[in-house]
Amino acid sequence: MKLATTSVLGLLASITCGLIVPQRARSELSPSLHLSPGLSRRANEPASDDVWNRATCLGGNFVKAFPMSDKDAGQEYSPKRDSAQSQWKGDLKDDLKNVCEFDDFALGKGWADAAKELGIGTEGWKDIWCYRFTHGSVWDAAGDKKYKADNKDYPYTGAYGQFGINSADGAILAMDNLMPSSAFRMNKQRDPLPSELPALQSLSDLLYGGWYRGSQPETSMNADVKNMKYLISVSITNPESLSIIQRALKAKEKTTVSYWPGDTFDMSTKEGEALLGSANGRRWGYLLTQRKNDIGIK
Numbered sequence: 577m578k579l580a581t582t583s584v585l586g587l588l589a590s591i592t593c594g595l596i597v598p599q600r601a602r603s604e605l606s607p608s609l610h611l612s613p614g615l616s617r618r619a620n621e622p623a624s625d626d627v628w629n630r631a632t633c634l635g636g637n638f639v640k641a642f643p644m645s646d647k648d649a650g651q652e653y654s655p656k657r658d659s660a661q662s663q664w665k666g667d668l669k670d671d672l673k674n675v676c677e678f679d680d681f682a683l684g685k686g687w688a689d690a691a692k693e694l695g696i697g698t699e700g701w702k703d704i705w706c707y708r709f710t711h712g713s714v715w716d717a718a719g720d721k722k723y724k725a726d727n728k729d730y731p732y733t734g735a736y737g738q739f740g741i742n743s744a745d746g747a748i749l750a751m752d753n754l755m756p757s758s759a760f761r762m763n764k765q766r767d768p769l770p771s772e773l774p775a776l777q778s779l780s781d782l783l784y785g786g787w788y789r790g791s792q793p794e795t796s797m798n799a800d801v802k803n804m805k806y807l808i809s810v811s812i813t814n815p816e817s818l819s820i821i822q823r824a825l826k827a828k829e830k831t832t833v834s835y836w837p838g839d840t841f842d843m844s845t846k847e848g849e850a851l852l853g854s855a856n857g858r859r860w861g862y863l864l865t866q867r868k869n870d871i872g873i874k
Contacts, residue, residue, distance in 0.1 A: 622823035623816065623850070631820055632846050635853030638861035639843050646868040662866040664776060667797065668785035687749075687810060690836040694806060696745045704740045704749070705793060707786040711735040711756060711774060717763035731772055735759040737782045743790035743798040746805030750859060753779050780862035784870070804871050807860040817854040824851055 623631070641649040641660070650657035688698045697703025712721060712732025722729040737753040756777050760768040776782075790798030812818060824847040825831060825839065833839055841848040851857050864874045 623819040631850040631853035635849030638852055641865045660866050661869050662781055664781040667789045696742055696747045704742045705791040706740050708738040709782050733759040734763045737779050741786045741791045746803045749808045749810050751810050779859045802872050809856045812856050814855040817856045820850050820854040
């Protein structure tokens with residue numbers, strides 16, 4: 577398996593080592609994109625040893641788990657599980673509503689050329705369906721508006737995830753997301769209690785819910801969920817992901833990414849592991865690890 581890092585398309589992702597099963601089957605979404613100037617500057621610098629080592633460790637664990645059976649992959653988690661399978665099933669229509677537009681502005685300049693070369697149709701609403709899932713609005717979160725789940729009241733966090741699905745050509749394009757805990761801190765100016773966060777927090781679960789629905793959700797579902805070929809992170813802005821890209825490029829004696837077809841890093845290398853274990857790549861690592869019973873071993 578290879579990861580192609582380009583100015584437009586590529587895989588990237590994490591900052592903690594080990595396949596972790598957080599409380600209530602949670603995994604993490606990418607950190608907030610609302611960054612301080614100090615954090616933004618870090619994106620232009622190579623990753624520190626600490627960031628790099630944690631990313632390569634997590635990425636290496638994903639690579640180890642990919643060819644395993646679901647049962648064996650579950651044993652790689654901490655604590656160990658009988659199955660790596662996510663608890664969330666199907667299209668999540670009862671849990672998630674969505675609306676957004678899929679266009680050049682959302683995906684960034686130049687993405688269509690790369691997608692065309694890969695054989696991915698790019699016409700919005702025809703080839704690709706745009707999903708945007710939100711956990712209430714910013715105003716809901718700031719106003720401490722509540723919703724009821726499992727006979728309990730929970731606050732809205734203002735979290736969101738946006739991505740495109742082309743089920744015919746086997747592509748998922750992740751665009752923008754803000755995890756519930758980060759959204760809670762940003763909108764409420766304090767750390768959340770565990771009891772204040774929703775059970776469904778993982779971007780990998782949101783991605784699979786959209787993938788299951790497919791690119792024609794108003795008329796039909798995805799006819800072949802095993803036809804997953806391309807996992808693409810678009811317009812990467814996460815500072816730690818960008819710092820990992822910078823350090824990976826040093827292995828090629830480069831300082832900037834190439835235009836399409838970009839720079840390729842094999843999963844057998846530390847650079848490939850680090851990209852997979854970065855804040856933008858772990859979404860794909862968890863998706864492939866936790867959906868073996870649905871999409872097969874990838």
